[in-house]
Amino acid sequence: MNSKLSLYYFPQCPFCAHVLHEIRNLEIDVALKDTRENPANREELITLTGKTQVPCLVVDGKPMLESMEIIAYLRSTFSS
Numbered sequence: 730m731n732s733k734l735s736l737y738y739f740p741q742c743p744f745c746a747h748v749l750h751e752i753r754n755l756e757i758d759v760a761l762k763d764t765r766e767n768p769a770n771r772e773e774l775i776t777l778t779g780k781t782q783v784p785c786l787v788v789d790g791k792p793m794l795e796s797m798e799i800i801a802y803l804r805s806t807f808s809s
Contacts, residue, residue, distance in 0.1 A: 732806075734758070737774045737785040739765040744796040745784040751800045755807045759786075 736752070736759050738745035752759050762770040764783055774785055778792050785792050786799045793799050 732789050733760075735760040735762055735787040737762045737764050737770060737787070738783045739763055741765075742783055748784045748786070748796050748799050748803075751803050755803055757803065757807050 734757065736745075736748065738749065738761065740746075740763065749761075762773070764771040764774055764781065771781060774783070775781060777787065778785060778794065780794070782794055784796055784799060785794050786802070787793070788802070793802060
């Protein structure tokens with residue numbers, strides 16, 4: 730799998746925590762972009778989606794915004 734993955738998140742977000750847990754469980758290489766720690770990450774997210782909503786998984790430049798949809802994608806793509 731050669732997809733480039735980025736996750737916009739912030740640590741206090743419970744939905745983000747679920748997605749991060751799944752990423753760790755599946756041992757997926759994902760660029761993590763904290764939108765509260767780094768204002769540039771927040772601006773990138775707004776430019777990409779028009780929203781500040783997290784979690785947002787970006788797969789090859791395409792955003793996915795719902796945590797359950799993200800988890801389902803990760804499981805279907807990366808589970809053995």
